[in-house]
Amino acid sequence: MDDDRRWESGLRVNIPEFDGDTLNPEGFIDWLVAVEEVFEFKEVPENKKVSLIATRLRGRASAWWQQLKLTPERVGKPRVTTWRKKKKCMRVNFIPHNYQRFMYQRLQKQWTKSVEDYITEVYQLIARNDIQETDGQLVSRYIGGLRVQIMNSVNMFDPVTLSDAYQRALAFEKQNRRAKQGGSNTGPVYKGAGRSSLKCFNCGERGHRQSECKKAWKRHLFADADGNMYTWKLDDVADEGYEEPPVFDDDAEYEEEVVNGDVG
Template sequence: MTFRKNHPPKFSGDYDPEGDRLWLAETEKIFEAMGCLEEHKVPYATFMLQGEAENWWKFVKPTLAAPRGVIPWNSFKDKFLDNYFPRDLRKRKAREFLDLKQGNMSVGEYTAKFNELLQYWPQYQDAWNEEGLCAQFENGLRLEIQQAVSYMQITDFNQLVTKCRIFEDKMKERQTRGFGGPQRSHPF
């Protein structure tokens, strides 16, 4: 079985919402890499369930009966997330995304956290809206960076991040020169 050659992780159903979501993401990554057919996804993934998760699947499987016996991957995924990464936790993560502020993080660290939490933003799930994404990113930036880039009205996310990083680097450079650079003497 090609799926097993990719060393898919086992899933036992322990309470670890982030780990549970990561198991699902890793499984989907393997499906994509191997060009897995829709009708094989659920059987392959459920083969990796063990313990409590295997018992959960035995209970849930009959509720997902589908034509020709093929359970759609999205149906499995929805049931899985409802059980192992419940709606209240997804809402909390969405709120964390909307409230995210750069604070003391570098632009790079802020971007990584932004991208990590982005998957929980419901609007991102429905349709890609890059202008809204840029507005949300800008909203969380430190004031001096926000003021430097907002007038540009950048609607390309990668370009916005690049401009923010450049500005941050120039600010650091200016601070370094101002405090540790060569001092001018004033002849009197």
């Protein structure tokens, strides 16, 4: 026994059973994929595939196969002897007629799925439906199904492969997630001084402005250098926009200079 056959002999790779559940078309397609993988690995001869698969059918699937074997004999048609023909008959019977259209619709919408989950579903849909499209068409379908914000960002880079489009979308999704978690980068909001720091110029008390003071206004009498008298009230300060009352010298001293005319 050569080396290749020696390690294969130690492996148990069996074809999974299929019960004909028509409510799970994805399960049936995945089963077909598994069958093809086993055929390739085991190098099953073409004339053995149909009978081998018959041993793995259960329930409704087994009943369907028995009926299919008898029908050709009754109507005088050739029997199903190739795996290709049997697989085609099984797809017609176990996959809903509108399944492919429904899958195309799913392919075009990310909905609430993450970018990673969405690309996984896209690959599964391509494999399950044997979609024969160019890379450009697949990329367009994938990008068109992304959420609008991510789609617009990915389109800026014009990716040419599905993998490139996925990597771009994943990067933008992570960036958006970090931005939401970090919140806005606004600085601290300045809050003005509280009312307790206010001081009334009229009564000298804190907690209100002099314009809000309920006590009687105080008037002060002043005289200028020429001897003119006038009064000043505290609210005049507010009207002029001063922060503090004006300060006047209490003991202003003036030096008088005597000037004599020329004596001729």
